[in-house]
């Protein structure tokens with residue numbers, strides 16, 4: 001049965017460049033359109049449908065909360081679902097992070113984290129601190145404050161006159177080290193750059209450093225080298241600035257641990273989360289705040305939105321966390337992630353596959369025109385688009401990435417199916433991808 005509703009899309013002012021398909025049903029890693037075609041969701045949408053499509057427990061949680069009350073303003077009221085979500089999330093977070101601020105998505109979480117850091121310093125009598133340092137080729141969201149922190153050159157370009165002048169340091173991009181180093185010769189110059197940048201900004205102007213533990217959409221599931229985040233933590237402590245881990249894409253088990261940053265045993269001051277936090281079932285985001293930061297606040301956090309702490313979104317968040325723990329999806333991501341990465345390894349035989357990276361059920365493939373020199377394809381070849389289209393024809397969905405190298409050239413895709421994916425489905429995804437890459441190469445190499 002198809003969903004109720006209209007069929008004319010001409011009233012939409014949409015981000016899509018092509019014709020939009022109408023999706024009518026989802027279950028696990030599969031989605032169906034209104035013509036009955038089945039797609040395998042190899043990227044969990046934009047890496048958000050962590051628990052898979054069509055989970056009944058989530059629909060039930062929504063219906064229950066809607067039947068009780070769907071909205072209550074968060075400056076006067078709370079609901080059981082809001083409190084349950086906050087408690088579950090705090091318990092899922094690293095030990096020193098126990099306070100949860102709830103919002104409606106990743107960009108809102110980034111904005112809130114920057115304001116939290118600012119108010120934290122005000123409360124402590126350091127009114128000059130406001131700048132958030134981020135990294136080039138990172139992504140923290142599309143609202144103007146979040147885009148100012150985002151170092152995604154391609155997404156920033158059109159809007160530069162509207163952005164805040166926040167500083168950026170080079171990325172920890174080992175495949176194309178900005179310092180021209182190999183792993184053997186690496187002295188973590190990219191992490192040391194933070195100390196320089198803080199000093200260059202006048203030491204007492206900086207409030208926080210924000211980074212994705214694995215760079216998601218911009219650099220295709222790129223991990224930092226060992227020691228990187230330990231050094232970042234030390235540098236932040238030395239200068240009295242907060243470390244914000246943007247776990248919007250990597251949180252809630254995606255990389256095989258609760259949080260991406262857990263791979264390096266480092267505790268941030270603030271974790272931002274969204275996407276998998278609600279499994280895509282409702283708009284939901286959060287800042288998880290350390291006890292130390294929360295205790296510095298003498299009054300309330302002076303920030304909020306109409307839909308902050310939304311009772312129905314929080315019902316979803318609580319149910320998704322419960323489902324994640326009950327079905328051991330974090331452990332599953334670690335285990336099946338090994339299978340995914342092993343199977344993806346065969347793609348190295350393709351001349352265009354330059355690098356395969358990631359952890360857990362979170363992988364990225366960077367494409368190159370020449371493997372030996374790592375020369376990228378010219379932008380007008382749009383190699384990523386060719387791979388994505390060939391996949392789409394086979395009804396496999398993967399997440400495209402462009403302008404990887406420097407904001408102008410470079411191609412990658414992300415492979416990150418729902419964490420409920422089976423071994424057989426992983427094999428199916430990789431073999432369809434294998435064919436698609438071969439066909440795309442046939443067109444241009």
Ligand SMILES: Cc1ncc(COP(=O)(O)O)c(C=O)c1O
Pocket residue numbers: 046105106107108110139140141142212216217246247248249274275
């Ligand atoms: C790491 C990261 N941070 C923030 C965001 C922004 O989240 P949202 O699209 O929910 O605003 C994204 C979205 O892709 C993301 O990947």
